[in-house]
Amino acid sequence: MSEEFKGKVVLVSGAGSGIGREAALLFARQGAMVFGADLSEKGLSETQELAREAAGTIQAALVDVSKETEVAALIKRIDQEAGRLDAAFNNAGITGGTFRLEDYPTDDFDRVLSVNLRSVFLAMKYELPLLKRSGGGTIVNTASVAALTGPGGMSAYAASKHGVQGLTRVAAMENAAQNIRINAIAPGWTETPMVIANSAQNPAFAELARKAIPAKRGGQPSEIAAAAVWLSSPQSSYVFGQMLVVDGGMTI
Numbered sequence: 001m002s003e004e005f006k007g008k009v010v011l012v013s014g015a016g017s018g019i020g021r022e023a024a025l026l027f028a029r030q031g032a033m034v035f036g037a038d039l040s041e042k043g044l045s046e047t048q049e050l051a052r053e054a055a056g057t058i059q060a061a062l063v064d065v066s067k068e069t070e071v072a073a074l075i076k077r078i079d080q081e082a083g084r085l086d087a088a089f090n091n092a093g094i095t096g097g098t099f100r101l102e103d104y105p106t107d108d109f110d111r112v113l114s115v116n117l118r119s120v121f122l123a124m125k126y127e128l129p130l131l132k133r134s135g136g137g138t139i140v141n142t143a144s145v146a147a148l149t150g151p152g153g154m155s156a157y158a159a160s161k162h163g164v165q166g167l168t169r170v171a172a173m174e175n176a177a178q179n180i181r182i183n184a185i186a187p188g189w190t191e192t193p194m195v196i197a198n199s200a201q202n203p204a205f206a207e208l209a210r211k212a213i214p215a216k217r218g219g220q221p222s223e224i225a226a227a228a229v230w231l232s233s234p235q236s237s238y239v240f241g242q243m244l245v246v247d248g249g250m251t252i
């Protein structure tokens, strides 16, 4: 494994599960000092245990990414403990329920927008000054193929992920000249706990979904994490403001 992130300080949100966990482990294996943020204490300690087995370290931060005071305190802590920030992967998210728009509970709509979109705004708002003081860096935000399509029943989720793409573009435009690259990833059907739980409840639907993917399988969290890590690395040094779709061909 390369030492591409040796000496770098990286923040990953949603590090207690799925895509965020795999990304945190990958950054740690490549030498980064990783701060893993999540709501789940149990998830974070499992990720830390996995990192120890791979001889890396992850600093756990119990944070609700939709709360401004908590995000501000997290960035302050990173500044105090590490003195810099080189890369952020703003990835925590939820799907919300499935309802036709006219039946969508307004409180649920607000909650999904808050966790998936407001969080990305807050994260970037507080990460950018520290990235600038560190001489530049990268941000990757997690959108979804739902940023490109209109999946029936998922108005809140699709709106939030379309919003993530918009925020990513604006932030990339505003900061490109300051040595800060900001991009997004758009995963397709990825076999994380979020999707596995839904599939267990509805196996016939899960089977149909997999068949509809040109690659005929769901993605592994590590395959999505690899794309996020690549966008955070110097290997993608001329990629600005893009949304990289990683979906087994689902949106071809």
Ligand code: NAI
Pocket: 013, 014, 015, 016, 017, 018, 019, 020, 037, 038, 039, 040, 043, 063, 064, 065, 066, 091, 092, 093, 094, 095, 115, 142, 143, 144, 145, 186, 187, 188, 189, 190, 191, 192, 193, 194, 195
């Ligand atoms: P997951 O459920 O395995 O992991 C999400 C993590 O985010 C969990 O550890 C959870 O505790 C944390 N989280 C949720 N709300 C939080 C909050 N308010 N503050 C801090 N942490 C919070 O899900 P997965 O699949 O790894 O999702 C990661 C991202 O990928 C999400 O943004 C999701 O929308 C996106 N995505 C996932 C797809 C999939 O098929 N799994 C497809 C497209 C996008």
